[in-house]
Amino acid sequence: MLGSRHNRKRPDEEDADIDVVPVMNVFLVIVLLLLISFSFFNLRVINTSVPVLGNSVGVSAQASDIKITVIVEIEEKGIRLSALSDEADPGTLKRLGTYFPKENTSNYALDKLSSYLRTLKTQYPKSDTAIIIPEGSIIYDTIIQTMDVARYSNDIQLFPHVVISGKVS
Amino acid sequence: MALGRRKRKFTPPKLIMTSMVDIFTFLLIFLLASFSDHVARFSIDGTISLPKSATKTDFKDNTRLVVSEDKIWLGQDVVAQVKNGAVVGFDINNPQGSVLYHKLVKQREKMDQTNLDNKEKNLILFLCDKRLSFKTVNGIIKTAGMAGFPNFQFGVLKK
Numbered sequence: 001m002l003g004s005r006h007n008r009k010r011p012d013e014e015d016a017d018i019d020v021v022p023v024m025n026v027f028l029v030i031v032l033l034l035l036i037s038f039s040f041f042n043l044r045v046i047n048t049s050v051p052v053l054g055n056s057v058g059v060s061a062q063a064s065d066i067k068i069t070v071i072v073e074i075e076e077k078g079i080r081l082s083a084l085s086d087e088a089d090p091g092t093l094k095r096l097g098t099y100f101p102k103e104n105t106s107n108y109a110l111d112k113l114s115s116y117l118r119t120l121k122t123q124y125p126k127s128d129t130a131i132i133i134p135e136g137s138i139i140y141d142t143i144i145q146t147m148d149v150a151r152y153s154n155d156i157q158l159f160p161h162v163v164i165s166g167k168v169s
Numbered sequence: 170m171a172l173g174r175r176k177r178k179f180t181p182p183k184l185i186m187t188s189m190v191d192i193f194t195f196l197l198i199f200l201l202a203s204f205s206d207h208v209a210r211f212s213i214d215g216t217i218s219l220p221k222s223a224t225k226t227d228f229k230d231n232t233r234l235v236v237s238e239d240k241i242w243l244g245q246d247v248v249a250q251v252k253n254g255a256v257v258g259f260d261i262n263n264p265q266g267s268v269l270y271h272k273l274v275k276q277r278e279k280m281d282q283t284n285l286d287n288k289e290k291n292l293i294l295f296l297c298d299k300r301l302s303f304k305t306v307n308g309i310i311k312t313a314g315m316a317g318f319p320n321f322q323f324g325v326l327k328k
Contacts, residue, residue: 020186027193034200043219045228045294045322136304140297143306144220144325152223164321166307 046147048164068096068127070120070159072113073167074134074146078102079113083120084131096120108142114149121158130159133167220299222325228294231285232276232318236297236309241269248272254305264312273316291317296324 066087073080078101083093098116100109121127130150134143147162217237235242241249241256249269250257259267280290293313297306310321 020190024186024190024193027190027197031193031196031200034197034204038200038203042327043228044222044224044325044327045226046222046224046325047226048321048323134303136302136307138303139299140301140303140306141220141299143303144222144299144323147323148222148224164310166303166311 046144046151046162048147048162065126066124068093068120068124070117070127070130070150072130072132072146072150074108074132074138074142076135076137079108079146081113081116108146110145110149113146114153117150117158118153118156121156128159129161129163131163131165133165135167217296217298218300219296219324219326221328223328224325226322228322228324229289229292230294231289231292232280233294233296234273234309234313236295236301236306238298238300241309243269243272243276246272251301251305254302256305256308259308259312261308261311264308264315267312269309270312270316273313273318277317288320292320292322293318294324295321 066085068083068085068088071082071084073082078099080097080099082097085093100112100116103109117130132143132146132150134146143164147164150159150162152158152160217235233242233244236251239251240247241251249259249267256267256269259269264270277291283290295310295313297309313319313321
């Protein structure tokens with residue numbers, strides 16, 4: 001049979017051995033180098049900056065030209081949202097304000113906040129600043145999660161300049 | 170008299186390297202995938218649990234301020250103790266009177282002597298335990314701002 005004839009080894013045939021030892025040596029050196037430079041945790045940062053006051057311009061600007069600053073107040077029972085602007089009229093700004101109560105005892109309504117901020121960004125595309133004002137009892141982790149929501153939503157840039165501030169009583 | 174024992178031909182033992190090559194390949198791929206040329210090295214004698222975030226920004230390690238549940242480090246030095254969520258010997262109404270403020274001012278003076286641009290000079294890498302309250306955090310960042318570090322990089326772990 002053809003198959004068995006192919007499998008049969010002729011007496012003068014030898015197994016071809018590939019020498020993998022040099023390859024292993026190279027691998028070992030690379031693995032050691034990578035292990036030395038291996039970071040067990042990936043550190044990233046969120047930039048926060050001090051707000052800069054600008055002079056007010058244009059009285060009758062279009063909504064898409066108006067720059068607003070979103071104020072996110074993290075309270076014990078929920079998140080209060082409002083907006084500031086030198087360009088928009090007070091009535092419009094008042095309408096932008098809203099409140100998101102906690103979904104349960106521990107979780108803030110960050111999804112609702114995210115979709116609302118996305119709407120605001122669509123209405124005022126030139127806006128890029130959010131001021132986060134947490135209450136004293138709010139833990140740092142919640143502040144970071146809120147910052148995340150305010151900055152990006154599914155890789156869409158919302159308000160990348162985040163400023164953190166204490167509540168002035 | 171020879172007993173007629175035949176001498177066997179010596180054949181050197183063969184090592185099967187295939188499985189080892191496989192392991193090394195997988196290890197190499199994993200390490201290459203998680204490779205980072207910017208490695209953060211910290212030696213903190215305590216436990217700090219950083220929050221997780223989706224941010225992709227890399228850090229600049231000029232001045233590092235670390236806040237754990239029991240201590241505050243400026244670089245490698247312990248500058249204050251934290252007890253029950255409050256910084257020991259720190260008055261929120263008088264941050265200039267604290268050790269933290271003076272150490273930060275000294276650090277700022279040191280940074281002024283470097284060739285870094287102004288934006289980098291007043292930037293602080295802030296690593297804070299995620300369980301701490303904003304009351305504690307606010308006092309510390311307020312002090313840092315007064316000492317000449319108004320810009321912060323909040324250190325987080327990649328999600």
